[in-house]
Amino acid sequence: MSNMPNPLVANMTYHFVIWVCFPTAADDTYQNASGTLTFTFAGVQRAGVNK
Amino acid sequence: MSLSVPWLGAPFNLITNQLAAIALLMLAGALVAWMIARRRAASTPQALVARLRLELAATATGRRLERRRYFGSRKQWARVGVATVWALGVFSFTASATFQGTATATAGASTTAIASLSLPGVTGANTINGSVTTAFTNIAPGDLMDRPVDVLVSNTTTASLLTNMSFKVTVGSASAPSGKGLTDTNGLQVWVQKCSGTGWTEGGSSPGYTYTCTNTATDQIGTSSPANTVSRRRRRTRARARVRRLR
Numbered sequence: 001m002s003n004m005p006n007p008l009v010a011n012m013t014y015h016f017v018i019w020v021c022f023p024t025a026a027d028d029t030y031q032n033a034s035g036t037l038t039f040t041f042a043g044v045q046r047a048g049v050n051k
Numbered sequence: 052m053s054l055s056v057p058w059l060g061a062p063f064n065l066i067t068n069q070l071a072a073i074a075l076l077m078l079a080g081a082l083v084a085w086m087i088a089r090r091r092a093a094s095t096p097q098a099l100v101a102r103l104r105l106e107l108a109a110t111a112t113g114r115r116l117e118r119r120r121y122f123g124s125r126k127q128w129a130r131v132g133v134a135t136v137w138a139l140g141v142f143s144f145t146a147s148a149t150f151q152g153t154a155t156a157t158a159g160a161s162t163t164a165i166a167s168l169s170l171p172g173v174t175g176a177n178t179i180n181g182s183v184t185t186a187f188t189n190i191a192p193g194d195l196m197d198r199p200v201d202v203l204v205s206n207t208t209t210a211s212l213l214t215n216m217s218f219k220v221t222v223g224s225a226s227a228p229s230g231k232g233l234t235d236t237n238g239l240q241v242w243v244q245k246c247s248g249t250g251w252t253e254g255g256s257s258p259g260y261t262y263t264c265t266n267t268a269t270d271q272i273g274t275s276s277p278a279n280t281v282s283r284r285r286r287r288t289r290a291r292a293r294v295r296r297l298r
C-alpha cells in the first residue's frame with residue numbers, strides 16, 4: 001500500500017476503510033451473481049541486511 | 052588444526068595408508084616363508100645326494116659348480132629384501148602422527164524476528180457495517196459499500212522489521228460473468244483509505260452508514276471511488292470530509 005508509515009510501528013493500530021463499489025455500467029449479466037470476498041492485510045518485511 | 056609428521060612411505064608416495072603397510076608386512080612374511088621352504092627343500096636326502104653328484108661332476112670336469120658372485124649370494128639379498136620390506140611396513144605404522152589444536156567459540160543465542168498483525172474489533176463500530184465480515188447483499192449498480200477495518204501491529208513485532216503493509220482482495224466461489232467479479236471491466240471495484248489518529252467516525256443510519264475521518268485520510272489502494280457509483284448523499288458527505296481535511 002502507498003502512503004503507509006515506514007517502518008510500521010509496533011503496538012500501533014492502523015485504521016482503514018474498505019470501499020467496494022459496483023459500477024453503474026454493470027449490465028444484466030451480473031444479476032443474481034454472488035461471490036466471497038477475502039481481504040488480506042500482510043506486513044512487508046524489510047530487505048535482508050548484513051548482521 | 053592438524054599437522055602430519057612425514058613418515059617413511061611419504062617421500063615415495065607409495066605407502067599411503069595402513070592397508071599398504073599391512074601389505075608390506077605380509078610381503079615380508081611371504082619372503083621369509085619362501086626362504087624357509089627353499090632351505091628345507093635343499094636339506095632333504097634327495098637334494099643332498101643330487102648336490103653331491105653335481106659337485107663330483109664339477110670336480111671331474113674342473114668347472115665351478117656355481118658362478119662366482121661378487122655382490123653376495125642370493126640368500127643374502129633375499130634377507131636384505133625381507134629386512135627392508137619389513138622395516139618399511141613397521142615404520143609406516145609407527146612414524147605417522149597427527150596433532151590437533153582446537154579453538155572453539157560459541158556465539159550468543161541466535162533469535163529470529165517477530166512480525167504479528169491482528170484485526171481487533173473496530174472501536175465504536177457496533178452497527179451492521181461495523182465488521183468487515185458483514186456480507187454485501189442485494190447490490191445494485193451504483194451502490195457503494197464501506198467497511199471499517201483496524202489492523203494492529205502487535206507489541207511483540209520487532210522494531211523496524213515491517214516497512215509496509217500489503218493489501219489483497221480475492222474472490223472465491225464467484226458466479227459473476229467471467230467468474231472473477233474483481234477483474235471484470237464492470238465488476239466490483241475496491242478502494243482503501245487510512246485514517247490517522249483515532250480512526251474513523253461512524254455516522255448515518257442503517258443500512259447507509261458512513262465513515263468520516265476527523266484527521267487525515269490517505270488513499271492506500273486506488274485513488275478514488277468511481278464518481279458515478281457514489282450516491283448524491285455520499286458525494287456530499289465525502290465532499291464535506293475533503294473540506295475538513297483541507298482545513
